[in-house]
Amino acid sequence: MISYIGVGSNQQHPIKQAQQAIEALKNLPTSQLTGCSSLYCSAPMGPQDQPDYINAVVEIDTKLSAIELLDALQAIEQNQGRVRKDNRWGPRTLDLDIILYNDQQLQCERLTVPHYGMHEREFVLYPLLEIAPNLTLPNGTHLSQLTELCDKNGLTTISD
Ligand SMILES: CC1(C)Nc2nc(N)[nH]c(=O)c2N=C1O
Numbered sequence: 812m813i814s815y816i817g818v819g820s821n822q823q824h825p826i827k828q829a830q831q832a833i834e835a836l837k838n839l840p841t842s843q844l845t846g847c848s849s850l851y852c853s854a855p856m857g858p859q860d861q862p863d864y865i866n867a868v869v870e871i872d873t874k875l876s877a878i879e880l881l882d883a884l885q886a887i888e889q890n891q892g893r894v895r896k897d898n899r900w901g902p903r904t905l906d907l908d909i910i911l912y913n914d915q916q917l918q919c920e921r922l923t924v925p926h927y928g929m930h931e932r933e934f935v936l937y938p939l940l941e942i943a944p945n946l947t948l949p950n951g952t953h954l955s956q957l958t959e960l961c962d963k964n965g966l967t968t969i970s971d
Contacts, residue, residue: 812872812873812874812912812913813845813870813871813872813911813913814870814871814872814873814877814880814909814910814911814912814913815868815869815870815871815909815910815911815939815942815943816836816868816869816870816871816884816907816908816909816910817866817867817868817906817907817908817909817910817926817929817935817938818832818833818836818866818867818868818869818905818906818907819864819865819866819903819905819906819908819934820832820864820865820903820904820905820906821855821861821862821863821864821865821902821903822862822902822903822904823891823892823904825862825864825865826850826865826969828865828891828904828905829850829865829866829867829905830850831891832887832891832905832907833847833867833869835887835890835891836869836871836887836907839871839873839875839880839883840875840883841873841874841875842871842872842873842874842875843871843872843873844869844870844871845870845871845872846869846870846942846943847867847868847869847870847942848867848868848869848938848939848941848942849867849938849941849968849969850865850866850867850968850969851865851866851867851934851937851938851966851967851968851969852864852865852866852966852967852968852969853866853933853934853965853966853967854965855902856932856934857900858900858901861901861902862902864934865969866934866935866938867938868910868935868938868939868941868942870942870943877909877912877915877917877922877924878921878922880909880912881909881921881922884907884908884909885907887905887907888904888905888906888907891904891905892904892905893905893906908926909922909924909926910924910925910926910929910935910939911924911925911926911929911946911948911949912924914949915949916949916950925948925949929957930957930961931961932961933958933961933962933963933965933966934966936954936957936958936961937958937963937966939954940954940955940958
């Protein structure tokens with residue numbers, strides 16, 4: 812199954828955190844990393860009293876189920892020092908979110924796919940457009956329809 816993973820960090824050397832997470836995603840069991848966007852920098856969405864974020868989107872081809880994938884992503888987050896605080900919109904060392912999992916629409920206590928916020932997050936939509944320009948979402952929306960609605964202004968690409 813093709814899945815798109817959002818990578819985000821704004822603590823503990825975010826560029827290194829993102830690069831380390833991408834390396835860890837290359838080693839997921841029964842999976843291949845089949846695409847990786849550039850790294851992007853953007854101001855925090857939500858509370859502004861925190862540092863800018865580094866974001867990327869990774870494409871993987873995996874035999875893991877969505878829940879197994881979620882567990883593997885949370886293990887990588889913990890391994891990179893993420894302490895799951897209750898502060899939902901606060902700073903974080905590493906965030907790995909399942910943006911899409913094949914063309915599935917899943918809604919359970921631990922997981923909602925497609926990611927509930929992807930439609931208005933330019934730091935998800937533009938990295939995703941970079942690696943999957945012809946993507947159509949499970950509900951039939953074309954990715955380019957979403958990026959038209961979401962301006963790229965605040966997003967800058969980081970040269971490696
Ligand atoms: C706090 C919140 C919503 N803001 C963000 N803002 C940006 N720019 N990037 C993120 O990854 C991000 N993640 C979050 O969880």
